[in-house]
Amino acid sequence: MRGDDLSYDGTYRFNFEGEDGIFIEIKKLGTNSRRIRSKIAVNASLDTIWNILTDYEKLADFIPGLAVSKLIDKKDKFARLYQIGQQNLPFGLKFNAKAILDCFEKDIEAFASGKKRDIEFKMAEGDFQFFEGKWSIEQVDKPRPEDGDFSLAQEFETTLSYFVDVKPKLWLPVHLVEGRLCKGIRTNLSCIREEAQKVIHNTLNTQ
Numbered sequence: 001m002r003g004d005d006l007s008y009d010g011t012y013r014f015n016f017e018g019e020d021g022i023f024i025e026i027k028k029l030g031t032n033s034r035r036i037r038s039k040i041a042v043n044a045s046l047d048t049i050w051n052i053l054t055d056y057e058k059l060a061d062f063i064p065g066l067a068v069s070k071l072i073d074k075k076d077k078f079a080r081l082y083q084i085g086q087q088n089l090p091f092g093l094k095f096n097a098k099a100i101l102d103c104f105e106k107d108i109e110a111f112a113s114g115k116k117r118d119i120e121f122k123m124a125e126g127d128f129q130f131f132e133g134k135w136s137i138e139q140v141d142k143p144r145p146e147d148g149d150f151s152l153a154q155e156f157e158t159t160l161s162y163f164v165d166v167k168p169k170l171w172l173p174v175h176l177v178e179g180r181l182c183k184g185i186r187t188n189l190s191c192i193r194e195e196a197q198k199v200i201h202n203t204l205n206t207q
Helices: 046-053 056-062 178-205
Strands: 002-008 011-017 023-030 033-042 066-075 078-088 094-105 109-111 114-126 128-141 156-168
Touching (some): 023 156, 023 178, 046 128, 046 178, 056 178, 078 178, 094 128, 156 178
Antiparallel strands (some): 066 078, 109 114
């Protein structure tokens, strides 16, 4: 694991990347708020990851820290979710965070070397003063090999990123939950990567 702690303008930033290839950055926004940015490489297409993320009620089936993910409302490019996040604490205690999230599914953006698509989310009500951010999937086309052997070469690289600005209720200091949030984000990204691999494996086996 590697990291750095930089102080400037009354803020700090901490970056670290684990052996699992997941990068996380924490930045102090204010007295009791944080910005967390994270990303992971996923050996799957943008469409595969998008379909996993937007199958909202199934998220709790494979993400251990998500106890409930219920679809309250669904319209074109919009979803309202009721979610309960759960983290285990010492002495057998559990930390629960409830939220109603509004999710906005953005159109796909094409650029010269690939494509990108985002899901922006914002807490409508819940156990934080604010909780908002986005999922971002970016698929970049890889140069074709010079030897012309395309059989073993993957044609693209895909990165899944998660960004969130969070501020707990006044009675809960953010430093008590930021570690739990980062641990949860790391687990979520890893589980989504594993789920994408399962989807690809099952698809190949049915062909």
